Amino acid sequence: MSDSANSVYDWQQIEIFTRQILGKKAFRDVCVFWQDATGGVPDSSKRPVRLYIVNDGTCPGPSPSAGSSVKCVKLCKRAVMPDYPRNTIIGSKKSRITHRFSLVLLVEYENGEFKVISLPRQLSALGSFCGNSVMAFSELISPVTGSAVPQRRNASELSEKLTLVSENNILSAFEYVLTFPLDTFEPRINPIDLENPTLQSTILLSNLRYESDVAEPYLAPAGEGSFVWTTAVDFILYEDITIKLGIDQDIVVQGLTE
């Protein structure tokens, strides 16, 4: 670069548009798919969701055949619903992340057969085996009302909830909601900045991992006095959730453009 180009007199006013990060928070090893202890008394740790996966080759009846039990379950895909996860500021004190997803599981049976299960679309309450699409039962759905049984957890100002979302009477997604105080952002966010019309957020989901354990055979009620043989499988899902809040900024500098 020549001396004349380096001269201060050649500098010009340059306006730069950028996004200023107001605060960031990373939640590590968040369990987004769990089940509360039965009886409504939550214990200190989250329990895996118990899935009663229908055995291969069994049909519901008063004395059904056992069929072939589940050998192992693998997570093929976790599909995130469009426009999710999303962030909501509640007043000036709390922030909420809402995350909707569905799961695609690959099930291997003892007889060597494989099946693909889509949850929660093919999930049903224990005692209601309605239609051939049902592939698994869960206590996340009430056998009495047929609606979702929300799983809740409150610990040190963090509030978590897992429920199911239905669209047109079809279970379409699991919904995980995490509510936390705004002062957990690092650095702390000035309440005035929350009124900024350019306030935006970005959420990063990373490091998704799961645990699946085949537990035991289970003769599940299928309604109207019939039963169906299933295999109880414990399934739990973890991931890291990082959220950033930012605002638009115009910065004016003195310098040279290339």
Add this chain to the structure above:
Amino acid sequence: MKGLSCSDINTGWKPVAHEDDRNAPMQENPIQDPGSMEAKGRDPENGFLAFQHVQEILCMLREIQNEIISLKQFLMSMGNLDTVPNAMKKRKLRKRRLL
């Protein structure tokens, strides 16, 4: 624990939704919130809307003022009407005394 060979999911920057409606009235009523008034003043479109709002208020005030003036005039005329019969009564009384 098994990891899943899927890429990270990044939503990108999105506007933040505000759930609590405590902020909404403050934005709707700029008189109560000088900060939002300043913010609106910076936006030319919002400034024009605020100007229109002030114009409407001024028109309403002018109408009210005109009504008050007309009401005053009416009351004055009513007062004059009342005073005339009183005067007449007084005059009549005087006449009676004289008689």
